[in-house]
Amino acid sequence: MWRHIASNALTLMIVVLVALGGFIAWAQHQYSKPGPLAEAICLRVAPGSNMARVSEQLAGQGAVTYPTIFRVGAQYAGKAQALKAGSFRIPPGASMAEIVDIVTRGGQSTCGTEIVWRIGVTRFQVQVRELDPVENRFVERASFDPVSEEPPEVYLQMLEPADTRFRLTVAEGVTSWQVVEGLKLVDVLTGEINGIPDEGSLAPDSYELVRGMSRAEVIAEMQRRQEERLQTAWANRAEDLPFETPEEALILASIVEKETGVPEERRIVASVFINRLKKGMRLQTDPTVIYGLTRGQGVLGRGIRQSELRRETPYNTYVIDGLPPTPIANPGLASIEAVLNPEETDFLYFVADGTGGHAFAKTLAEHNRNVARYREIERQRNGE
Template structure:
């Protein structure tokens, strides 16, 4: 009898071990397999949260099939105590293993709320955006112009949340003065800027920032980015350009930036100025005259007067020969590249064509005809 009992117990033990091993294999497979999430979601981890709370919420949201298994998997891989506060994008079909990695690896938030400080040429604003996980696109929720409008209520909570992302976006063609003035309005930054950066040395781009970053640090990043862009473009420049230095290339790029907002025109506009420099013709471009008046401190807000076109300033290319002494704005990557790789044309004239672009010409007669056409368009627009 005792032999029978022992045999049965051994059999039961073997069955239990077999089932236990199968259960472990099932758990491992379930932990690593494609998850049930049909569409990406944004998971916000509050400071002080724990894996138990997160697992329950993930199960409720349909991101994991079994919250307990999710938590046990995090325990087994020693990641249960490594949760990072923030907002994180969890893609559709993410496995439990992938989700644990996303929520514990750290780094900046990858979704949720974002405050963007947009520095524009004629208008700067602060924008509140929210990432739509389904489309992976940001949706604008609110905006205001600092100094002229009150901050909307919608900004109050996001500006105090530790997982809110912040970024500064510089439009191509803004001046250094405009950038610095707007950086002063960014309340999450600290410190002062000792001196105005040289015109043209700040790269128009989007920069992620963190509360507590200093303004000087952000400016240094912008300067380094522009220097890298200029170095690369200068290294790849075409032969035969009438430009003797990277500084001259930056000056020309800034003029191109201010002369056209049509991306496809940049290399043609560049060719006009390159051809004029080669032929010893004056550049005769209005944006340089405007810079001579404003020094980049704000927008002129009106048309140029004849006296201003004739007035002598170091930047008035109707009066001076060659390039002005400094850039007139901060040019973007495309304009820098256009200055150093212009289109091969014989154009030496261009004028607005009424479509937002320009009409180009090789001869004065062609140019005069284009100007006459533009005057008719201006007259028609004035009558409307």
């Protein structure tokens, strides 16, 4: 009889173990297989939250079918205590394993509200925007100029939440003075900036900001990126360029940046100036004259006077030979690369063509015809 009981007990134990093994295999499959989410969602994890609460949120939003398996899987993976506060985009069909990874890997929020401070050549702008998780793109909620407009209520509200993302974008061609003035208006930054950084030393780019970061830290990162870009481009430069140092290349890159906003033209515009430098011709470029008048502190806001074109200043390239003493703006990577690997052309002149681009010429006679053509376009536009 005891042998019979033992045999039954063993059989039962085997059945239980098999069933348990089957359940574990099923649970593992559920944890790793694609989930039920049909459209992407934005999951907000509040500070102080835990996996239990998050699993219920996910179940309520249709992202997981079995919250318990989600919690146990996170625990088994050793990630239950690594939950990060923030807003996270959960893509459609994300498995529980993928979701656990998203909410524990750290870094900036990937969903929710973002405030962007934009330092542009002609204006400063602040945008409040929110990610549409389904379209995976930002939708603007508010936009204002902090110099002349009061901040809207949504901006003040979104400054406070811990999961709001902050970003700074700096346009190609802004001056160092404009960057410093813009940083003064970024509410989440701290500290003062001692002086104006060297012109051209700041990289136009997009920068992730963290609440409490110092303005000096942001400037240092801009300088680091620009130096890295310049040195890399210099190491890969073409032969027979009229530059002795990377700093001279940076000066010409800033001029190219101010002369054209058409990406396809940068290397051609660069070739014109390089051809002129090689021939000993003056650069004769208006943006340098304007910089000599404004020193980069805002826009001129009017045309250049003839007396200003004749006045000898370090930046008047109609009067001086060669390059001006410093850059006249902060050029982007494309303009730096353009002057260090320019197009091979015989062009010595260019003028606006009325479409936003330029007409290029090899001879002064051809250039004068292009100028006359552009002036006629201008007269027609003005109804003369």
